[in-house]
Amino acid sequence: QVQLVESGGGSVQAGGSLRLSCAASRYTDSTYCMGWFRQVAGKEREGVAAICSPNTYYADSVKGRFTISQDNAKKTLYLQMNSLKSEDTAMYYCATATGRPVMVYEVLTSRPYNHWGQGTQVTVSS
Numbered sequence: 001q002v003q004l005v006e007s008g009g010g011s012v013q014a015g016g017s018l019r020l021s022c023a024a025s026r027y028t029d030s031t032y033c034m035g036w037f038r039q040v041a042g043k044e045r046e047g048v049a050a051i052c053s054p055n056t057y058y059a060d061s062v063k064g065r066f067t068i069s070q071d072n073a074k075k076t077l078y079l080q081m082n083s084l085k086s087e088d089t090a091m092y093y094c095a096t097a098t099g100r101p102v103m104v105y106e107v108l109t110s111r112p113y114n115h116w117g118q119g120t121q122v123t124v125s126s
Contacts, residue, residue: 002026002115004094009120016084016124022077022094022117033097033107034070036079038090038122045093047108049079057107061087086126091119 003025012018020036035050049068050057056068067080077094095113102112 002028002031002096002098004096004115004117006092006094006117006120009092009122011123011125012084014084014086014124014126017080017082018084018122020079020081020092020094020120020122022079024075024077024096027072027075028098030098031096032100033102033112034077035095035097035108035113036068036077037093037095037110037113038088039093039119040090045110046090047110048092050107051077052102052107057104059108081122084122084124086124089122089124091121093117093119 005023008020033050033052036048037045038048039045048059051068065083069078094117096115097112099114106112
């Protein structure tokens with residue numbers, strides 16, 4: 001079982017930056033992708049960014065503002081968020097896909113991800 005723990009959320013004014021971290025208890029040889037998702041109460045979970053080494057993928061709404069990266073030695077996934085907007089306010093979750101290879105068309109969907117963290121809240125005030 002892979003355990004994921006997010007940190008780095010908080011409150012920031014519009015235009016500011018935050019860096020989220022996700023510490024994994026272990027990586028496996030079958031870790032196909034890692035991703036960041038967000039969810040606002042009452043809405044569906046949305047894929048924000050994913051890394052399926054060496055490729056990265058971003059939702060259109062965050063391209064040019066967010067950067068996903070990973071440090072394999074530290075077993076940590078990061079999401080650098082710049083130029084934050086009020087619409088970025090959400091609970092942010094990290095996830096790993098270890099069960100099977102992930103197709104490009106589903107990399108920012110929840111379907112292939114089988115391990116999830118508890119989430120970290122990001123609030124952006126305008």
